[in-house]
Amino acid sequence: MIREVIVTSRSPDGESHIAPMGIHVTGEDRLLMPFKPSRTLDNVLATGVAVMNFTDDVRVFAGCLTGRRAWPLVPAVTTDCPRLAGALAHAELRLLRHEDDPLRPRLHCRVVHEGNHAPFRGFNRAQFAVLEAAILVSRLHMLPTEKIEAELAYLRIGLDKTAGAAERKAWGWLMERIEQHRRGSP
Template sequence: MIYETIVTTADREGRPHIAPMGVRFEEGFAILAPFRPSATLDNVIATKSAVVNFTTDVRVFAGCVTGYQRDWPTVIASTVPSVRLASTLAHTELRLAELLDDETRPTLRMECVHRETHAPFAGFNRAQAAVVEGAILVSRLFMLPPEKVDSEIAYLRIAIDKTAGDAEREAWQWLLQAIEAHRAKALHS
């Protein structure tokens, strides 16, 4: 099973990097597989650590993939040389156990060394899931035909219209703006 999370890392100088990333958990290890080039990969190699953040604030997902907001507040992690989101519901701190190198997509097998819960999980919301799916869609605009994007957005919009709160609506607008910007750029290329 792949969990959609926010992975935070820090470079050797402590500068944070925040990235949406699917993570698998297997036998006490978290499996990360970032595509190259990747600041997450560079930071993990440099510091041997990362943090998986579990958040329902979908603005983080949408903000990272669209670039409309990237500077989410972070705090120092408890046990590894990294950072975590300041407002995450929970986080798991990771230490690099094994790097399976690949020129396109290396696999990082990371030991789960510390977990904390910061706030209760209030439940599932369809609009939050729609924004996460929309963020994944936006991250793949370069390889998807416009008709596919339009049909997916139309379907996801149903959940937004029925169940979104202010944060989900804001994130959704960022995604729609990113799609428009991508198409405008393609027209002028």
């Protein structure tokens, strides 16, 4: 099973980093497979810890992919790595082992602490659409334009029917990023 979460990590010099990621759940362990190059990869290898943050605020996912990474953080309980202040829940991870790979190294981690902070009330279709669009944005360099356009057209149906202000803002950020990609801007 893969959980779409926000991963927080910290560099050895104390700089926090926030990134969306699909985390593989394998029993008690969690498998992170960031694409190279990756600040998350560098931070986890250097410090041996990370935090999985569970949030229903899709602006965080869209924001991280569009240069908006200034989300409030608070200290975690057992690791020297922050968590999202607005997380519904979080899981603190310790690195067990690392398998290098030229494209996607495998970071095998163990959950060492979990905390629940607010109830999860479920995703509406617009939130789902933003999450899927965020995944597309993270792969703009790998996917054909036709696939991106077809998937966005389908996702827009649910967005148009159920979006609130937060989902519209997040969607707008992602569409701006896609337009930049189309124009060849970084």
